[in-house]
Amino acid sequence: MGIALVTGASSGIGKELARLFARDGHGVVLVARRRERLDELARELESKHGVKAWPIACDLAATDGVERLVGDIGSLGLGVDYLVNNAGVGTTGAFAESNPAAEVAMAELNVTAVVRLTRAFLPAMLARGQGRVLNVGSTAGFQPGPYMATYYASKAFVNHFSEALAYELRGSGVTVTLYCPGPTQTEFGDVSGVGQSKLFRLQVATAESVALAAYRALMAGRVLAVHGFLNRVGxxxxxxxxxxxxxxxxxxxxxxxxxxxxR
Ligand SMILES: NC(=O)c1ccc[n+]([C@@H]2O[C@H](COP(=O)([O-])OP(=O)(O)OC[C@H]3O[C@@H](n4cnc5c(N)ncnc54)[C@H](OP(=O)(O)O)[C@@H]3O)[C@@H](O)[C@H]2O)c1
Incomplete structure (x- = not known):
């Protein structure tokens, strides 16, 4: 059994992914900002599945966030077998009227932290000749998104970065899987403000179904998977x-x- 590092484990898709790793006997490092939620999830997973869970509160958008997290994991003496870059936020509205700090923090979390974390854990995976990376991108990453411009662009980065990396790593024993959900019922809708949009009225998946499909794609070593038939058609x-x-x-x-x- 391995160790899975799951970012954004305090809510939504990340929380369900952590549950799936624990169900299958893997130890889990749970990362997000809300410590009490991580503590609660760690207790749940340890008591229900008998695995070890390490809750680590960390703001991944902070300049030194990833560095501190990597240091904490090193101090715990843990090797990461599964890296899940899932934490992400969105904002809605005209870019020119947006909160500049929120736009930059989104780019730091959705883009820079993914690069930093992947770069930090990849060498050890390659040295072992095994490891799996799951990047949660989005169907938003396949096109420009006016009124969510930074978010769509950040997911375009994740989508392209992941596919390119998967190609570079072929034959190495390390896989990179890009999983692209469409609208999904989590806290994301409220946090980003997109929950009230027409997009979210069309069709919304559950966090459980997205996490399960993403987990299966990861374990199968798939390069790219889009959640649900309608999203694939789109x-x-x-x-x-x-x-x-x-x-x-x-x-x-x-x-x-x-x-x-x-109109
Ligand atoms: N829901 C959708 O419709 C949808 C569609 C396509 C793709 N996605 C992607 O799916 C991923 C998961 O989102 P979700 O839908 O599950 O949303 P969610 O329920 O809002 O979860 C987001 C997670 O990210 C964490 N997070 C936010 N800011 C952070 C920071 N600065 N540092 C560390 N952790 C942070 C949150 O925890 P804390 O607040 O405790 O830090 C939370 O655990 C995201 O990458 C999102 O872009 C979502």
Whole structure:
């Protein structure tokens, strides 16, 4: 059995992923900012599955967040067999009117922390000749997203970074899996503000179903998987649709009420 490091384990998809690793007997390092939630989950997983769980409260958007986390894991003497880059946030609204600090913090968490964590744990995985990385991207990463511009762009980074890395690592014994959920019922809708958008009224998956499919894709060593049939159809349509039309449709789906009807 291995050790899985799961970021964003205090809620939503990350919490369900941590439960799946523990169910299968893996030790879990649980990372997020809300310590009490991590402590509670650690108690649940240890008592229910008899595994060891290490809750580590950490702000991954802070400049030294990842460095401190890597140091903590080193002090615990843990090797990471499964790295799950799941923590992510979004914001909604016109970029020019956005909170600049929130936009930068999002980029730090969704992009920079993924790069830092992957770069930190990959060499040891390669030295062992085994390891698995799961990056939670998004269907948002396959197109530009007006009114969620930074978020969509951050997920485009995760999507492309993951696929490229998977190619570089082929034959090494280390796999990288990109899992792309579409709208999913978690705290993300409220935190980002997108929960009230037309997009989230179309269809919403459960965190449990997304986590299970992502976990299976990871364990199967798949490079890329998109959650759900309708999302897969949507991503396929994007590839053949005029870009101007794509921009307009996504704007209409994301546009907050204050910005008009979306037509
Ligand atoms: N829900 C969707 O519709 C959807 C769709 C596509 C992709 N995704 C992606 O799925 C992933 C998981 O999101 P979710 O839907 O499960 O949302 P969620 O319920 O809001 O969970 C987000 C997790 O990230 C953690 N987090 C946020 N800021 C952090 C920070 N600065 N440092 C460390 N941890 C931080 C949160 O914990 P704390 O607040 O305790 O720090 C929480 O555990 C994200 O990457 C998201 O982009 C979600």
């Amino acid at each position: 991503v396929a349509l994007l590839r053949v649709s005029p870009r101007a039309w794509v921009r307009a449709v996504v704007a209409s789906l994301n546009r907050p009420a204050a910005h008009g009807s979306g």
